[in-house]
Amino acid sequence: MEPIKGIRTLIFDADDTLWKNNFYFVEATEAFIAMWVAAGMEESAARQAFLEFEKKAVRERGYGSENFLYILQGLWERLSPRYPAPPQTMEQIIERFKEHRSNGPVLFEGVKETMTELARRYALYVLTKGRYDEQKGKIIRAGIDKLVRDYFIVPEKDITVYRELLASHNWSSEQVCMVGNSPKSDINPALACGMHAVYIPYEHTWHLDHDAVSDPHHPRLRTLKTFRELTGIL
Ligand SMILES: [Mg+2]
Structure with a gap:
């Protein structure tokens, strides 16, 4: 698979991307x-x-x-x-x-090693939706707070949230890549506002979060089977 070029910032979804939820x-x-x-x-x-x-x-x-x-x-x-x-x-x-x-949470296989390696080359962040205390507790118990520069916990992950994130950090969208398991919350909104996206499907993705990827052949989209494969394209 073709590597993604020009990326400086990686944003990770948490539930069902970093750990089983x-x-x-x-x-x-x-x-x-x-x-x-x-x-x-x-x-x-x-x-x-x-x-x-x-x-x-x-x-x-x-x-x-x-x-x-x-x-x-x-x-x-x-x-x-x-x-x-x-x-x-x-x-x-x-x-x-x-x-x-x-x-919990129980990290998926290879997450810690992969993020540790990626942190040497990219600025890492987490973007997750849910209740603040609950999500923060999981991030800290999993030790992910030590691997990322910051984490953002929001009630809903829609395109507005992604646009605000880009604007408030002065990130240009083509230098940012979103990594996640949910087409609805991670992949589609990230692609729609000009970011790159890596889709790592998870078999137990929540049915209310289950949407199709808007464009499976999008030039800024990659689909992987496992988290470890990230180091092959980034
Ligand atoms: Mg998720």
Whole structure:
């Protein structure tokens, strides 16, 4: 693959790019749905109820694990009068989900070494969306704060955020490359404002963050399988 030339600044997405994140949400969601099915609910109805509640909750309250727990709790209150799911199962699902917060984040293979090497040649930054305290805690526990010059935590990653980042740092877009797993939050907005982008897909990318890459053959886009491959093109 052709190397990317002229880059000075690399911006990394965090969740599901540097470390495993959405997997834990998927795991808890599947256990939650299975619990309602075991209590007599149609699977499609359980999924539909979850999707609707989740969409509304994310719109109103934003991203993060606290909101996810709120979704599970809210649905429990709504569904448990009609379907006799055991409270112990619900508690187990919540406890298991909370465990990942205290044990994580778990960096993907090769992330630390690759970023350490890239930091010798580029200015590194992190741009992540979510709740400030939660994202900051993950960045620090993972030791990523020591590898980057700064990190930015925003409620939503849209084109305005990218434009503001370029403007406030006086970066020219063609010298900046965004690295991420989400077409919607990382790749499409970065390309749209003139930046380069490296797309590293992740199988458990969150469905509400799942969009297609706007132009898979974009000249400023590269797609990689693993994080380690970054040093081959940068
Ligand atoms: Mg991500």
